[in-house]
Amino acid sequence: MNVVILQPSYIPWRGVFDQIYRADLFIFYDDVQYDKHGWRNRNQIKTAQGKQWLTIPVHSAGVTQGRPIREIEIDWSKPWAKSHWKALTYAYSRAPYFRRYAEFLEPFYQRRDRFLADFTIDLTIALARQLGITHTRFLRSSELDGITGEKTDRLIQILQRVGATHYLSGPSAREYIEPEKFAAAGIPFDYIEYDYPEYPQLYPPYDPHVSILDLLFMTGPQALDYIIRKEKPS
DSSP states (O other): OEEEEEOOOSSOOHHHHHHHHHOSEEEEOOSSBOOTTSSSSEEEEEETTEEEEEEOOBOOGGGTTTOBGGGOBBOTTSOHHHHHHHHHHHHHTTSTTHHHHHHHHGGGGGOOOSBHHHHHHHHHHHHHHHTTOOSOEEEEGGGSTTOOSSHHHHHHHHHHHHTOSEEEEOGGGGGTOOHHHHHHHTOOEEEOOOOOOOOOOSSSSOOOOSOHHHHHHHHGGGTTHHHHOSSOOO
């Protein structure tokens, strides 16, 4: 069973959905420490003026320091959801498939989740299904009791608990993964290399490092082909 363990993030780029596609079980790593300047609560979209950050405000300062992702609360004193939906509509209303997916997507921006992870995880799963990824199961690491340790040891405990036979990881994990521990546990692993074909975008020059929504709005039913194939779909 191929397993991926990855922190939840907001409207991720297509590399995350590549990992979801390759996994039999995708585990949202929601009980590790929240990284304030990471991708947990923000991502980028393309606009006529260049890339734009969309950031979900969270209760900050001492509230987030040292706390796990699953405990981070959205700051609803700011009308971020309305602003994000307005920004998406403004940037992509002329995209070929915006109307097709707007009906599915807009209700997410009418929700009022207390916790960041509840919103981002549900939205990521829904986007995966819209892309046509139906075989992958999802789990939160916080649903597994008794997991201890740090870094590689913790990953291996999770993999053993769920019965993983293979671990898949993004290339950035090379910085901290300890291969000898995976070998000792008898769990082979591979790094996913991100190498994707270009797709048409509204606002040149081409930039691959934006939210999955850009790909979905621009290519619609073909979006998954631009993730799982290494050449441009015909």
